[in-house]
Amino acid sequence: MRVLITGGAGFIGTNLTRYWAVQHPSDDLVVLDKLTYAGRSDSLRDLIDSHRIRLIVGDVADPNLVEPLVRQSDVVLHLAAESAVDRSIEGSRPFVMTNVLGTQTLLDAARKADLRRFHHVSTDEVFGSLGLGGTDRFSPTSPYSPRNPYAATKAGSDHLVYSYFHTYGLKVTVSYCGNNYGPYQHPEKLIPRVITYALSGKRIPVYGQGRNVRDWIFVRDHCTALDRIVASGRPGERYMVGADSPFENLEIIRMILKLLGAPEDSIDFAPDRPGHDARYAIDASKLRSELGWSPQVDIRRGLRETVEWYQANRGWWESLQTS
Numbered sequence: 001m002r003v004l005i006t007g008g009a010g011f012i013g014t015n016l017t018r019y020w021a022v023q024h025p026s027d028d029l030v031v032l033d034k035l036t037y038a039g040r041s042d043s044l045r046d047l048i049d050s051h052r053i054r055l056i057v058g059d060v061a062d063p064n065l066v067e068p069l070v071r072q073s074d075v076v077l078h079l080a081a082e083s084a085v086d087r088s089i090e091g092s093r094p095f096v097m098t099n100v101l102g103t104q105t106l107l108d109a110a111r112k113a114d115l116r117r118f119h120h121v122s123t124d125e126v127f128g129s130l131g132l133g134g135t136d137r138f139s140p141t142s143p144y145s146p147r148n149p150y151a152a153t154k155a156g157s158d159h160l161v162y163s164y165f166h167t168y169g170l171k172v173t174v175s176y177c178g179n180n181y182g183p184y185q186h187p188e189k190l191i192p193r194v195i196t197y198a199l200s201g202k203r204i205p206v207y208g209q210g211r212n213v214r215d216w217i218f219v220r221d222h223c224t225a226l227d228r229i230v231a232s233g234r235p236g237e238r239y240m241v242g243a244d245s246p247f248e249n250l251e252i253i254r255m256i257l258k259l260l261g262a263p264e265d266s267i268d269f270a271p272d273r274p275g276h277d278a279r280y281a282i283d284a285s286k287l288r289s290e291l292g293w294s295p296q297v298d299i300r301r302g303l304r305e306t307v308e309w310y311q312a313n314r315g316w317w318e319s320l321q322t323s
Contacts, residue, residue: 001116002028004073006060006106007080008053009033011185012121012219014043016077019223021052029053032060032069033080034098038186042316060102063109070109075230078106079121081157084188085150089274092149099153103160111168119230120161120174124215124240125151127176129277132211137283138176140238147275165236173233175226177241178282181302182219183309187317191303194253195310196317198262208272210250213279217243218302221295228293242282243295255300259307 003020007013008031017031029047033039035057047053058065060080070076080102082088082095103120110118127138128145146152164170181191197204225241233239247255250267257264287293297305310317 001026002030002072002074003077004030004032004069004075005077005079006032007039007078009035009039009041009044009055010079011038012180012222013039013079014184015182015219016079016223016226017044017047017053019220019227021047023227030056030069030073032056032058032066034059038083043184059098061097061105063105066105067109067112070106070115071113073113074116076106076110076115076118077121077226077230078103078119081154083123083150085125085148086188086273088148088150088153092153095149095153099150100156100160103157107160107164107170111164111170115171117230117235118161118170118172119226119233120158120172121226122158122174122176123151123154124176124178124242124280124282125277126155126158130279130281132213132278134279137281138240139283140240140286147277162236171235173229173235173237173239175229175239175241176282177222177225178215178217178243178280180217180219180222182306183313184316185219187320190249191252191256191306192310192317194256195260195307196321198257198260198266199310199314200321204253204257204267205270206249206253206267207270207276209269210248210253210267212249212276213246213281214249215242215280215282216245216247216252216299216302217241217295218297218305221297224296225287225293228291229287232291239287239291240282240284241287242284243299244282244284245299246279246281247299252303255303256307259304
C-alpha cells in the first residue's frame with residue numbers, strides 16, 4: 001500500500017512514520033513536510049538514509065506539489081498543521097494558510113484520485129472548554145466552539161473534510177485527540193518544556209495557577225488508534241482518541257520533577273494566557289467499542305519513557321530551546 005503522511009516530520013508525524021515503518025514494512029511511505037521550526041528531518045534520518053521512507057520537503061498548500069503525491073497514494077494521513085496556541089495568538093495567518101488552505105488543497109487533490117482513505121487528524125480543542133470540576137467529556141456529537149485561532153482553523157479544516165465526504169463521496173475519517181506527549185516533541189510544549197528546563201537547571205514557568213486540566217495520551221497509543229481507524233473506521237465517521245487520563249498541569253509538572261529528582265520550588269507562576277481553556281476530557285468509547293482499540297501506556301510509564309528519551313537525546317533538543 002502507498003501511504004502519504006503529511007506533517008510526518010513533526011512530533012506526532014515522526015512517531016506515526018516510525019510506527020508505520022515497523023508495523024507495515026511492505027508499505028511505500030512518503031512524508032510531505034514543510035520542515036518549519038517544528039518539523040525536523042533529523043528525526044527521521046535513519047529511515048531516510050536506509051530508503052525506508054521518502055521525504056518530500058514542501059507545502060501542503062502547493063497544488064502543483066500535492067496533486068501528484070496524492071494521485072500516487074492509496075491512503076493519505078493528514079497531520080500537517082500549525083499547532084501552537086501561543087503562536088496562533090501572536091499571528092493567525094500561518095495557521096489559516098496551512099490548516100485551512102492546506103487541507104483544502106489536499107482535499108481537491110484527493111477527490112481526483114482513487115484513495116482508499118483520507119484520514120484527517122484534528123484536535124479536541126475545536127470543541128472549546130469544559131468547566132473545572134465537571135465530569136462531562138467531549139464526544140463525536142459535541143458542538144464546535146473553538147476559543148483561539150489555532151482551534152478555529154482546525155475546526156475550519158474539519159468542516160471542509162466533512163463537506164468533501166457529503167459533496168463528493170470522498171472516503172474520509174476524522175479523529176480528535178487529546179494532549180499527546182512522548183519523544184520528538186518540540187520543547188515549546190508543556191511536558192518537554194518542563195523536562196528540558198529542569199535538565200538545564202532553569203525555573204519552570206506555569207500559566208496561571210496550573211489548574212488547567214488536559215486529557216493526556218502517550219503518542220504511541222495515538223499511533224495505534226490512527227492505524228485502527230484507517231484499517232477499519234467507517235467513512236464519514238468521527239472518532240475520539242483519548243486515554244481517559246485527565247490531570248491538572250501542575251500535577252503533571254510535579255510528576256516530572258519527581259522523576260528527575262528536581263525541587264518543586266523551581267516552579268514560577270506566570271499570568272495566564274488569553275482564552276486559556278479550563279479543561280479537556282475525551283469520551284473514546286466509540287473507538288473502543290467499534291474498533292477494539294485501547295491505550296496501553298499509562299501516564300506514569302509514559303512520563304518515565306519520555307523523560308528518559310530527553311535525557312538520552314540532549315543533542316536533539318538543546319538547540320531548540322528559545323530561552
